[in-house]
Amino acid sequence: MKKNILAIAVAAFASQAVAVELYNAQGTTFSLGGHVSVALQDSEKGDLDVGAVSPRINFNATNDLGNGFTADAKGEWSLNLLEGGEESFTTRLGYIGLTHAEFGRAVVGTQWAPYYDAAGVTDMPIAFANDSIYLSAQALGTWRAEKMISYRNGFDFGNAGALNVGFGWQGASEHTFGSGATELTKKFDDRVQLALNYSIADFGLNYAISTGDVAAKTAEAHVFSAAYGSYGSGLYLAAMFEIGENAYYLDTDDKSATPEEVFEDTHAVELLAAYSLANGVNLSVNYEKVSDEKGNSDLLETSALQAEYSFTSQFQGFAGYQFDLADDGDNQWKLGMRYYL
Template sequence: MEIKMNKKLLALAIIAVSSNAVAVELYNEDGTTFDIGGHVSVALEGSDEGDTGLTAVSPRINFNATHELGNGFVADAKGEWALNYLDGGENAFTTRLGYIGVTHADFGRAVAGTQWAPYYAVAGVADMPIAFANDFIYEDHGNLGTGRAEEMLSYGKMFEMGDAGKLGVAAGWQGRKTDSDSNAEYGNRAQIALNYNVAGFSANYSYNTGDVNYATKLKSVTSESHVISGTYGIYGSGLYVAGVYAMNENMNTDAALINKLIEDSSAYEALVAYALDNSLNLSLNYESVVDNDASKTVYSTSAIQAEYNFTDKFVGFTGYQLDLGNDYNNKEDNKWMLGARYYL
């Protein structure tokens, strides 16, 4: 099987979203490839309540490899690190991703390591703009498996159904662990995800569950989430619309200084974007988290943003995020950002 065909196979089989938009291929021979990717992103940011200054916008570098194992199996490996290049210090690199995967057209794909979780393929459909995007997913996402899930074993398979579309099925598991920073104890965690795509539309569902004994709690609680989402189009190509609704238990915290765990919360995310033929991509998004037991809005924001591709590797972006208020008497703080991203 040719290398190009294997790359297409990997792209179809991986349900989790890849963070490697652009890469430089360094090696491609005898069934093995190796490339380097990532981006350097810097922006000027400010807010009503804060000072104006430079910030790094999720910069990273990654190494990616694939290798044909024979009989239609393809192995791949990825290592990705966040870059800290503005304020220096000892932690110049911190781990974002690190995994090994094996893919087969008929048998699906298995991945072991720190990876984008199957849950994120459902909840992250509106997490697209560079400047301001999703927040609720990333609360303790490594341990809870809602974003870049740490120490996860996952399996996924895509079923092609011709004119009826595609159905993706995935599952993930994380073993017991104790967080070294918070001393919280996490039990075995499991999640499933379903993705259905047809005629440019997608409908998605994921369930995530597991017990956690937080250091501030006297006993373990079940942290679980049901999330549904839908999309139309492809972000960065014409019209793209996405909506997300999550029903969470012990997954989010309130806006008070004590960061109290919310027993029953709902999260909402919506995104409408339109990319013009001249590579200008305009978007409007909305996000909020609600404490259902207290009937309080934890936070709510909306942002208007623009991204322009000067070239395939160089993107300019800007955004203004409105703080739509909360029920905790926290002062509203509108934010803005203007920056550039260079893909390696």
């Protein structure tokens, strides 16, 4: 049985990433990357303005250690492009990894979690993507995981497909939610993750679990997903279903969620269909819903139509219109540009 390490573990969901290599000699490389993304945006309840669309800058370094081992390091920061202030940069990623073709890959630091390997298959379009993932507090580590140790490896069965396995662990920590009278500090005990992927030809099936106690209560999430094809290359289809226990927060910013905004029993579903034409146009439609099963209500329900166009490998245009399907919904649109550094 032949083992091989997943490319997705080295650069998760970065099929469109562009980096400028500044140095490559004697087994060592260094590159800079990221993107600047801005959009004209408006909604039924808001005002027309210009907004940033997750811009970032990063550095990437690798070093050949010999005997099949490669070390790598990555630092990535969000950019505050449109407003002045003290916080121009905030940390997105920062880790050191060690990879071997047979022994797999280990990573230490703030990184994309193994759970996201399964949950992120629908998180692809630029303008409107998988909001449900980011409703869970970042402290749970279900998307970008802080201070995590992870390990991934793969088993290749030839024509029978491949099985990929990922593990993640985070130590105990404390996180403060809310502010003023609603401020509360919660103790997060050790958290663990397991992710499984089986792929054959252009199909992939995924399962992941994230679990651990928060303030003496179990905060656990299970995600099942499937995908066909490669986003941005012909037909791409993806679906995700998640079951959460104390794993969802009403606000996407974990620092502003209050204790009352934690939901005990949630279900989330997202569907994505995209098709990339030969002329560089990529069209997509998605649907997303997060339900509070105990309260018998929906936290969100949306659907979006989107188009992206690659003028060059480094410059893209995008447009999207998102329908808010809630009773008092707030439909919105974006028209923007993305320049890869």
